[in-house]
C-alpha cells in the first residue's frame with residue numbers, strides 16, 4: 001500500500017538520548033553565542049536541523065563495514081571498493097577521493113579555471129563559489145528566474161535557463177567560460193530539482209561550444225527521486241538507473257559524501273578526461289592525501305561504498321522525501337510561509353514574509369533562526385543575506401532575493417513525531433512573529449561569514 005507519508009523503512013537498533021532544556025536556558029545560550037546557532041553546543045539542541053551534512057545515521061551494514069577498514073597508507077582495499085562503486089553508480093572513468101565535497105571543489109577549480117574566466121551555475125553555493133572565486137573565476141547565476149521566487153510552484157525549479165547560458169556564450173565567447181557547474185538538487189533554492197531534459201539540453205548546448213559540464217552531485221539521489229516522480233518517461237525506471245543517466249550529461253562531478261552517500265565524512269571528484277585526472281592526482285597529494293585515500297580513513301571509504309548502494313533504495317529515498325513533505329505540509333496548513341514547492345533535503349522558512357516587520361539589513365533569517373531555537377530547541381540555519389556574503393570586487397553585501405531559514409533534515413535520524421515538534425515550534429513562533437527582533441553585526445569574518453559571525457539585537 002502506498003501511503004501519503006510512508007512509515008520508516010527501518011527499525012532502530014541503537015539510540016542516542018537528546019535532552020530538552022528550558023526556554024530560560026535557551027535565551028541565555030543564544031545571547032552568549034552571539035545569535036549564531038553555529039556556536040551552540042550540540043548537546044544544548046533538542047532537534048538539530050542545522051544541516052543534513054555528515055549527520056546521517058549509518059546502517060548496521062555500514063557499521064560492520066567500519067571493521068573492514070584497511071588503514072594502509074597506500075592501496076587500501078576499501079579504496080578499490082569505493083572506486084568500483086563510484087564507477088558503477090556514477091559512470092565516470094576516473095575517481096579522486098577527497099576529505100569532503102569542498103576538497104573536490106578546490107581541486108576542480110584549480111585545474112579547470114583560468115583567472116578571469118566565468119563559471120556559470122544554477123544558483124551559487126557557499127563553498128563552491130568560494131573556490132571558484134579563489135581561483136580567479138567569476139560566478140554567473142544561470143538558474144531560471146522562478147527559482148528566486150519563493151512561491152512559484154514548478155516541478156523542476158532548479159533548472160538551468162538555457163537562454164541565460166546562451167547569452168553568456170554570445171557576450172563573452174565560449175573560451176571565456178571555464179565550465180558550467182550544474183547542481184542537482186539546488187541547495188539554496190530550497191532543494192529544488194533539475195529535470196533530465198534540462199540536464200541533457202544544457203550538456204548539448206555546452207558541447208556544441210566545446211564547454212565542459214561538471215555536476216555538483218551532492219544530492220543526486222534526491223534529484224533522481226523527483227525525476228522518477230515528475231518527469232514523463234521515468235516512473236518505471238529505478239533510482240539507480242536515473243542516477244546513472246543524470247551523469248551521462250556531464251564531464252565529471254564533485255561529490256560531498258556527507259549527504260547522499262549516507263556517511264559522516266568523505267567526498268570525491270570524478271572525471272572522464274585523462275589529462276585532468278592526472279593533474280587532479282598531482283593536487284590531491286598536496287591538499288588531501290594519497291590518491292588512494294584523499295583524506296579519508298579506510299573505514300570511511302568502506303562506509304561510503306556501502307552507503308552509495310543503500311542510497312538508491314526506493315523505500316529509503318521515498319521515505320526521506322515524504323517525511324520532509326510531511327513537515328512542509330503541516331506548516332503550509334497552518335499558514336506558515338515556506339519556499340514552495342517543498343524540496344529534497346529540508347524546509348525553508350521564508351523569513352521575508354515570516355518577519356515582514358524586519359528590513360533585510362536587520363538579517364531577518366538570522367533573527368528567525370535564533371528565535372526558533374529559543375522557542376523550541378530546534379536549530380536551523382540562516383540562508384539569506386548573511387550566507388550570501390560580500391561581492392569580492394565591490395565589497396558590498398550580496399542581496400539575495402531568497403531570505404530563508406533552512407530546516408535541514410538529517411537522513412534516517414528523526415521520526416515523524418520529531419517533525420511534529422518542529423512544526424509546532426514554527427507555528428507557535430509564527431503566531432507571535434512581531435516579537436522577533438532584528439540583528440546587527442558585532443564581528444563579521446572576511447570569509448564564509450555565516451559560520452563564525454557574531455551579532456546582537458538592534
Ligand SMILES: *Cc1c(COP(=O)(O)O)cnc(C)c1O
Pocket residue numbers: 053100101102103125127128183187216218255256257258266267
Ligand atoms: C555540502 C555541499 C557542498 C560541499 O560539500 P562539503 O562536504 O560540505 O565540503 C557542495 N555543494 C553543495 C550543494 C553542498 O550542499
